[in-house]
Amino acid sequence: MRPVGSITRGTTNPNRLRRVDNYIAYRCGDLLRSSDRPLVVDLGYGATPITAIELRSRLAAAVRSDIAVAGLEIDPVRVAAAQPHADPPLLTFHRGGFELAGLAPDVVRAFNVLRQYDETSVADAWRTMTATGALLIEGTCDELGRIATWAVVTPSGPSSLTLSARxxxxxxxxxxxxxxxxxxxxxxxxxxxxxxxxxxxxxxxxxxxxxxxxxxxxxxxxxxxxxxxxxxxxxxxxxxxxxxxxxxxxx
Structure with a gap:
């Protein structure tokens, strides 16, 4: 399956997404607990896989120890560089974009990705990422994760906007x-x-x-x-x- 999207800058930092990760545990916890095989996709994890590693650790501690996280990147170089950090089946890395590499996750986190696209691409990207029924958490934050905003998007469209600050x-x-x-x-x-x-x-x-x-x-x-x-x-x-x-x- 050909990835849908474009390679973006890939800038990331440890703990940059801790605010949204904690929100996902709160907002999506019941959904993930009720899933037979809970899967969360970290779309566009960037130049290093640290955000996917942290997401898996936080959700395992707060929600379920058997939650699987799949990191997706369009850039094959980034996917290859992440493989030494994989811990299948709980933490895996794949080449993929908005089509989610054929996966059917319960939740998708897409942070600091669409910010680098034209606004005209947003609606199609939302539809593509939620086409399998996934709940999408899409937003952006500053470089250290102190200021962030995100939308919760369902297959029917966006449902809420959150502002979050340290x-x-x-x-x-x-x-x-x-x-x-x-x-x-x-x-x-x-x-x-x-x-x-x-x-x-x-x-x-x-x-x-x-x-x-x-x-x-x-x-x-x-x-x-x-x-x-x-x-x-x-x-x-x-x-x-x-x-x-x-x-x-x-x-």
């Missing part, structure tokens, strides 16, 4: 604008829903200054924000620096 490193919610998923980043202009979201969140942050630390400020910010916007999940996720809204609220 709160100690968050200077202002406007920072999220630089890391929006490709489907939204060019729509962050006055008059759009995602622009209104970030503007409202920023105003709530500005009004929530407190001497009790950044976590309390973030919790107060979310509380103000949800007075006018639908917010999913609850305080346990908010304390982690997350905020999730329905995708329909930013379309």
């Amino acid at each position: 709160l100690a490193a968050l200077d202002h919610p406007a920072t999220f604008a630089e890391r929006l998923p490709k489907a939204l980043i060019h729509h962050n202009v006055p008059g759009s829903r995602v622009y209104e979201l970030l503007t409202t969140l920023g105003a709530a942050w500005d009004a929530s200054a407190t001497p009790f630390g950044v976590r309390q400020r973030w919790l107060a910010t979310v509380d103000r924000f949800r007075a006018s916007w639908p917010v999913l999940d609850g305080p346990a996720r908010w304390r982690r620096g997350e905020l999730t809204v329905p995708w329909s609220s930013v379309e």
